[in-house]
Amino acid sequence: MPGLYLLAILLSFGGIAAIDARWRLVVRDAPIRTAITVVVGTLFFVVWDLVGIATGVFVKGDSPLLIGVELAPHLPLEEPVFLAFLCYLALVAWAAAERMLRRRRARTEHS
Template sequence: MTFVYLGCLLLSLAAMVLLDARFRLVFWRDARRATIVLAVGLAFFLAWDAAGILLGVFARGESPLMTGVELAPELPLEEVFFLLFLCYLTLVAVFGARAVMDARRRQTGDPQHAKERAR
C-alpha cells in the first residue's frame, strides 16, 4: 500500500490553494459560494462515477502507486481527491482567465469595462 498517487493529488490541491489565495480567485473571493459550487461539482462527478460503475463502464485499475483503499466497490479513495482537484482546477482556471481579461481591459482603457464597473 503506497501513497504516491494520493500524495501527488494532495500536493496538486495544495498548489491550487496557494494560487487561489495569491490571486483571490475562488475561496478568497467568496468562500460560501465556492464551497457550494465545489460540493455540487464533486457530488455530480461521484454520481457519474457511481452510474458508470453500476453499468460496468468504469472499473478500478490496479496500480502499485495507489493506497488500495476503496470507498465502494470499484471506487478508490484517490478518485474523490482527483474529482475534487478537477472541480477546483476548473474554478481557478475560469476565474483566473476572467481576472486576466479584466486586467487587460483596464490596461487598454476598454470603454466596455468602464461601463461594467459603473454598474
C-alpha cells in the same frame, strides 16, 4: 509505493490553493460559494462515476500507487479527492482567465 497518487493529488491541491491565496481568485472573495461549488461538483462527478461503474464503462485498474481503500466497488478513495481537486482547479482557472480578460479589456478601453 502505496499512497503516492493520493499524495500527488494533495500536493497539487496545495499548489492550486497557494495560487488562489496569492492572487485572491476564489476562496478569499467567496469561501462559502467556493466550498458549495466544489462539493456539488464533486458529488455530481462521483454519481457520474457510480453510473459508469454500474454500467461497466468504468473499472478500477490495479496500481501500486493507490492506497487500496475502496469506497465502493471500483471506486478508490483517491477518486473523490481527485474530483474535488478537479472542481477547485476549474474554479481557480476560470477566475484567473476571467481576471486576465477583464484587465485586457480595461487596457484596450483606456488606449
